[in-house]
Amino acid sequence: MVLRSALLVALLAAVSVAFAQERVQVMTTTTDLRSLAEAVGGDRIVAVSLVPPGMDAEEYQPKPQDVLRLKQARLVVRVGLDFDLWVDRLLAQVGRPEISRGGAAYVDASLAIAVLELRGMSVGPGDGHAHGSGNPHYWLDPKNAETITANILETLARIDPANAAAYEANRQAFLTRLNTKLAEWEMRLSPLRTMPIVAYHNSWPYFARRFRLDFVGFIETKPGVPPSPSHLAGIVRDMRARGARIVVREPNEPERDVAFVASKAGAQVVTLAASVGALPRADDYISLFDANVEALTAAAATR
Ligand SMILES: [Zn+2]
Secondary structure: HHHHHHHHHHHHHHHHHHHHOOOOEEOOOOOHHHHHHHHHHHHHHHEEEEOOOOOOOOOOOOHHHHHHHHHHHHHEEEEOOOOOOOHHHHHHHOOHHHOOOOOEEEOOOOOOOOOOOOEEEEEEEOOOOOOOOOOOOOHHHHOOHHHHHHHHHHHHHHHOHHHHHHHHHHHHHHHHHHHHHHHHHHHHHHHHHEEEEEEEEOOHHHHHHHHOOOOEEEEOOEOOEEOHHHHHHHHHHHHHHHHHEEEOOOOOOOHHHHHHHHHHHEEEEEEEOOOOOOOOOOOHHHHHHHHHHHHHHHHHHHH
């Protein structure tokens, strides 16, 4: 009897290993794309983000094991728009045409996204960021998840046609849930439409456009370079003139200049997640917005 149950356990383990091997291995560059790939793939895929949660994906330094992980991937999903340029170097090392640019198992999630702040268009003096091909933080408009998941679905269904209908149904169920949440977020954020906001890094134009928020200035003038005292003084002056009372900081951004500006302008610091996993409660795509909406409405309520 003992022997038979041991055999049964071994058999079940073998079956679950076989099942796991059948799941499509998806590598994404970011946690946001991992979460959206999971929304489409469900339990038929295993999605892993190259950049770990809480790390700045724009500054990511690839690790040797990333090459091994990409060698095993059946599908690659990237942000594009010069956000994750480092993955091109990795893919060149891996040397598998199917998961490289133009390949049948390669997804540039920015395809068909309406890009904001294209170079030379709306980059004003206070708008300090080094974004190459327009602002790349497009996943922060929840409506863009429709396009991103459509891009993932098309390629996933092509490489795993047996499960195409399931992927399509997963995506529809996810978008239905997302659209219900979107209406809730829009309602909850509506009191903030008249409250000017300053942020450290310009991650927020898509978020701001969707929820009609007004980001009036950015503390960072260049990534990794501390802002000058005169830039900080200008931000404080501008915040006072406009009555801006909220300064947005992401958890991996330096605290000192944000705290300085907030105290001089009589504003409060609100910590927001620009990516899944940057805050403990933002552990998937929908809870990312839940956490940010909660933080912003809490700050607005205490004014
Ligand atoms: Zn950025």
